[in-house]
Amino acid sequence: MKPISSPPSARNKARSPVHCGAGALVRGRPIAARACVLLLLSAAALCETRPRYGGTLRVQIRESVTTPEPPQTGPLAELTSAFTVSQWDPGRRAVYSADDNAPGGRPFLDTVEVQMGRPLRDQSIDLNLGRADLVELDPGDPQRPQSGRRVWSSAPVRLLALVFSPRVDDARIREALALSVDRTSIHTVLMQRQGEIAAGLLPQWLSGYSFVFQTATDVSKARALASAASGSRTLSLGVADPANRRIADRIALNARDAGLTVIPSAIPNPDVRLLEARIVFLDPALALASVAAALGLPQPSRADSPEALYLAERGLLEGYRVIPLLHLPDVYGVSPRVRGGPGITPGGEWRFESLWVEGRP
Amino acid sequence: MTLRIRLLLIFTVAVAAAVGVVEWSVTLNTREAFERTETQRVNALVAQFQQEYDRRKQEIVQAVTRIAESPEATDIAISASPADYYRVAERLAATNGLELLELVDGDGVIISSAEWPARFGYKEDWLTGDTDWKSLGAFLKREELQDKVTLSLVAVAVTTAGDRKLYVVGGQQLDSQFLSSLVLPEGMRALLYRNLDSGFDASQLLTAGSTPPSHALRSLIEQVLREKRPLTATLGQGAAAEVFHAQPLPGYRDNLLGVFLIGSSRKELVELESSLLRVGVFVAAAGILLSILLSWWATARVTRPVRNLAESAAKVAAGNWNTTVADTPSSDEIGLLARAFNRMTGQLVDQRERLVQAERVAAWRELARRLAHELKNPLFPLQITVENMQRAREAFPDQFDEVFRESSQTLLAEISNLKQIIGRFSDFAKMPPPDMQTVDFNQLASSTLKLFEAQLAQARIRPRIELDPHLRPVQADPEQMTRALRNLLLNAIDAMPEGGELTVRTMAIPGGVRLEVSDTGQGLTPEECARLFTPYYTTKTHGTGLGLAIVQSVVSDHNGRISVESAPGKGATFRIELG
Numbered sequence: 001m002k003p004i005s006s007p008p009s010a011r012n013k014a015r016s017p018v019h020c021g022a023g024a025l026v027r028g029r030p031i032a033a034r035a036c037v038l039l040l041l042s043a044a045a046l047c048e049t050r051p052r053y054g055g056t057l058r059v060q061i062r063e064s065v066t067t068p069e070p071p072q073t074g075p076l077a078e079l080t081s082a083f084t085v086s087q088w089d090p091g092r093r094a095v096y097s098a099d100d101n102a103p104g105g106r107p108f109l110d111t112v113e114v115q116m117g118r119p120l121r122d123q124s125i126d127l128n129l130g131r132a133d134l135v136e137l138d139p140g141d142p143q144r145p146q147s148g149r150r151v152w153s154s155a156p157v158r159l160l161a162l163v164f165s166p167r168v169d170d171a172r173i174r175e176a177l178a179l180s181v182d183r184t185s186i187h188t189v190l191m192q193r194q195g196e197i198a199a200g201l202l203p204q205w206l207s208g209y210s211f212v213f214q215t216a217t218d219v220s221k222a223r224a225l226a227s228a229a230s231g232s233r234t235l236s237l238g239v240a241d242p243a244n245r246r247i248a249d250r251i252a253l254n255a256r257d258a259g260l261t262v263i264p265s266a267i268p269n270p271d272v273r274l275l276e277a278r279i280v281f282l283d284p285a286l287a288l289a290s291v292a293a294a295l296g297l298p299q300p301s302r303a304d305s306p307e308a309l310y311l312a313e314r315g316l317l318e319g320y321r322v323i324p325l326l327h328l329p330d331v332y333g334v335s336p337r338v339r340g341g342p343g344i345t346p347g348g349e350w351r352f353e354s355l356w357v358e359g360r361p
Numbered sequence: 362m363t364l365r366i367r368l369l370l371i372f373t374v375a376v377a378a379a380v381g382v383v384e385w386s387v388t389l390n391t392r393e394a395f396e397r398t399e400t401q402r403v404n405a406l407v408a409q410f411q412q413e414y415d416r417r418k419q420e421i422v423q424a425v426t427r428i429a430e431s432p433e434a435t436d437i438a439i440s441a442s443p444a445d446y447y448r449v450a451e452r453l454a455a456t457n458g459l460e461l462l463e464l465v466d467g468d469g470v471i472i473s474s475a476e477w478p479a480r481f482g483y484k485e486d487w488l489t490g491d492t493d494w495k496s497l498g499a500f501l502k503r504e505e506l507q508d509k510v511t512l513s514l515v516a517v518a519v520t521t522a523g524d525r526k527l528y529v530v531g532g533q534q535l536d537s538q539f540l541s542s543l544v545l546p547e548g549m550r551a552l553l554y555r556n557l558d559s560g561f562d563a564s565q566l567l568t569a570g571s572t573p574p575s576h577a578l579r580s581l582i583e584q585v586l587r588e589k590r591p592l593t594a595t596l597g598q599g600a601a602a603e604v605f606h607a608q609p610l611p612g613y614r615d616n617l618l619g620v621f622l623i624g625s626s627r628k629e630l631v632e633l634e635s636s637l638l639r640v641g642v643f644v645a646a647a648g649i650l651l652s653i654l655l656s657w658w659a660t661a662r663v664t665r666p667v668r669n670l671a672e673s674a675a676k677v678a679a680g681n682w683n684t685t686v687a688d689t690p691s692s693d694e695i696g697l698l699a700r701a702f703n704r705m706t707g708q709l710v711d712q713r714e715r716l717v718q719a720e721r722v723a724a725w726r727e728l729a730r731r732l733a734h735e736l737k738n739p740l741f742p743l744q745i746t747v748e749n750m751q752r753a754r755e756a757f758p759d760q761f762d763e764v765f766r767e768s769s770q771t772l773l774a775e776i777s778n779l780k781q782i783i784g785r786f787s788d789f790a791k792m793p794p795p796d797m798q799t800v801d802f803n804q805l806a807s808s809t810l811k812l813f814e815a816q817l818a819q820a821r822i823r824p825r826i827e828l829d830p831h832l833r834p835v836q837a838d839p840e841q842m843t844r845a846l847r848n849l850l851l852n853a854i855d856a857m858p859e860g861g862e863l864t865v866r867t868m869a870i871p872g873g874v875r876l877e878v879s880d881t882g883q884g885l886t887p888e889e890c891a892r893l894f895t896p897y898y899t900t901k902t903h904g905t906g907l908g909l910a911i912v913q914s915v916v917s918d919h920n921g922r923i924s925v926e927s928a929p930g931k932g933a934t935f936r937i938e939l940g
Binding site: 192 | 445477480482
């Protein structure tokens with residue numbers, strides 16, 4: 001699990017007056033001048049770090065929530081603990097206003113403006129151009145350090161997995177594909193080491209036993225299984241999210257080594273789909289159940305112990321109906337004008353009530 | 362066929378043949394000139410393609426070298442984390458105008474691939490040999506992409522940083538777009554066959570425009586791949602025919618990876634030939650028409666005197682001897698002929714007049730001889746009788762009455778004979794025109810023959826009659842025809858003094874009747890047959906020689922025809938045919 005990064009500029013700037021003060025004492029310059037400089041620096045630092053009310057936080061996300069009413073789950077729903085929905089344009093835009101009667105007190109921000117359905121590339125551009133304050137980042141996009149730009153990451157809370165259609169009934173085909181996928185390369189290169197390689201449905205930080213599941217590739221065995229399979233060795237791979245297209249292409253390339261022809265496409269009912277499932281519960285059993293539901297798997301039996309949970313998860317993985325690939329974090333790029341935070345919890349929840357913004361957008 | 366038509370045809374054929382020869386000659390020369398030009402065009406295009414090909418190779422080498430020499434390439438080469446650069450190739454390819462770009466580490470492992478980004482981590486073993494990539498330049502390579510296999514023109518540059526290497530492999534696909542970039546003259550097209558798999562694959566035949574005729578090109582391509590040398594072939598027929606020049610494109614290991622084809626349509630040539638043919642046909646038609654008109658006029662000039670001569674000769678043949686040809690002033694053969702013709706007809710007229718005069722004199726002499734002969738025979742008994750009467754009166758007066766009575770009878774008989782002779786001459790002289798009536802010749806023949814029964818019996822001649830029951834009545838003068846038949850019967854009786862057989866025969870002929878009278882007498886010689894119908898000609902010791910002349914006159918007045926068939930000793934058959 002990658003630790004959640006704190007805003008580095010804020011940390012550095014918060015430390016700077018202490019550093020300056022210590023330096024002044026050591027060097028022993030005249031007191032008045034030193035005091036004056038110290039006071040000015042302290043004032044400046046305080047002005048920069050002191051929360052201030054007002055302003056709008058501009059957020060962009062890929063997802064288009066098209067429900068007529070604001071959602072009751074997910075990040076947007078989490079905003080309602082300190083904000084109230086003042087404008088809802090399904091699939092396009094939402095505006096949340098500060099709730100003066102929030103349990104933790106009124107948030108610093110006046111409003112949070114969320115633009116939905118924004119592609120990752122456009123989000124990144126908008127962040128660089130100062131048109132957005134908080135955007136999602138492609139985990140696989142190599143992060144080049146830019147002045148003042150910060151990155152907030154959650155724990156790996158998204159499962160990326162291949163899920164077979166019921167019509168692919170030959171387990172040898174499914175196992176051949178599972179054995180052919182080179183997860184390490186995907187993790188190292190395409191995901192730039194973000195998240196972690198997954199062979200189980202729950203991440204290691206949540207279950208504690210994920211390492212037990214096998215992630216190594218075995219191309220020769222995969223080829224043998226594929227050649228022994230009776231059905232078609234051509235599979236259509238549905239990729240709903242264009243951001244995952246590169247992963248799908250790599251899977252297709254790996255599958256070719258095993259003698260399978262995997263064709264990434266956007267057809268409505270493919271043989272196998274590349275899906276994401278979010279871990280929304282911190283309770284492993286609930287998380288497993290929710291993931292299974294999200295992937296269309298049968299509900300696991302209730303598990304009261306880690307052993308039972310392991311058995312339940314192994315039961316879901318048997319037969320290779322689902323092939324876990326990676327557990328990925330939520331990664332956000334943050335504008336330099338955003339202060340406070342981090343606004344993302346390890347579970348990937350939005351916590352904007354402690355944020356404020358500097359300057360004019 | 363008249364002389365004029367014949368001349369006209371000769372002139373027309375001569376003109377048409379001349380125009381045809383000219384047309385053929387022009388077409389042949391045009392085709393040769395076009396094919397020379399065509400060869401030059403194809404050679405120029407092949408040179409242009411080669412130039413363009415070399416330019417592309419140079420551009421690719423420059424782009425790849427530029428990337429390899431960039432600081433970024435050095436960074437990648439020395440980087441401990443090549444995964445950070447897996448998307449670099451796409452950007453570098455785009456900024457350097459390359460379709461294909463792969464960055465490969467010193468072990469041959471792909472760090473980044475522009476054409477197939479997912480291929481990072483895979484090996485390109487062919488790179489790690491000891492090939493001198495710099496001197497090799499750009500070369501053809503079979504390139505496997507994510508969704509297809511293609512033919513590419515690539516170059517390799519190597520970045521060396523310490524003991525680390527980075528291979529930069531970049532290039533462009535040779536595809537329809539590449540062909541589209543070639544500037545081709547009108548009527549020419551470029552095709553590219555990518556020899557990516559064993560055996561001919563029609564889908565690998567690319568063109569910038571229309572669908573190539575792969576089935577027609579297959580044998581040419583296969584021959585080039587087999588013989589590994591440029592070849593030229595003409596495919597198709599007529600306006601669809603196309604000349605293809607095939608240029609083999611080798612890879613860097615001397616393997617033949619492609620065949621470049623330049624097609625030059627023969628449509629232009631065929632259209633030119635068609636145009637020439639149309640013009641030729643038009644000129645020929647106009648020439649022929651003009652030649653017909655000129656020939657018509659010329660032949661008219663040439664044949665008019667000949668025609669006049671022919672017409673005049675026809676008139677002469679018809680009996681109009683007093684015919685001349687209009688005076689022809691020309692001094693050529695026709696003029697000489699015309700003048701000779703006029704002299705000939707003049708002489709003919711003179712000779713005819715002299716002949717007529719002579720014949721008239723001869724006829725009068727013959728008539729006088731006949732009259733003298735015919736009249737002398739009865740006159741001699743008259744003279745004897747009168748002299749007897751005189752002598753009886755003087756010497757035997759008592760017997761004079763008896764002598765007178767007998768002499769009177771003799772005188773009357775001879776006078777009657779004289780009258781008969783004079784009557785025959787009178788009848789021949791005043792032959793009336795026929796009074797046409799419907800006549801049944803069977804009945805006419807029977808009734809006329811019956812009149813001669815006694816005479817025939819006395820002459821010991823057996824009459825025989827053969828009548829055609831299908832004989833149809835014809836228009837004729839029954840009295841004249843009866844007279845004609847009687848004359849023929851009398852003639853036949855006279856021809857058989859020793860008796861014999863006389864046959865009267867009727868026969869239906871198309872459109873008329875035939876009447877034949879045959880005897881079994883001594884027959885006639887051919888000379889006698891020829892003169893038989895001449896008036897006053899007879900082979901007998903008695904008679905006027907007018908009988909058969911009267912028969913001929915009657916038949917002629919009926920627009921009929923009379924003939925005789927005879928041979929000496931075999932009798933004779935006289936035949937009358939009336940229509």
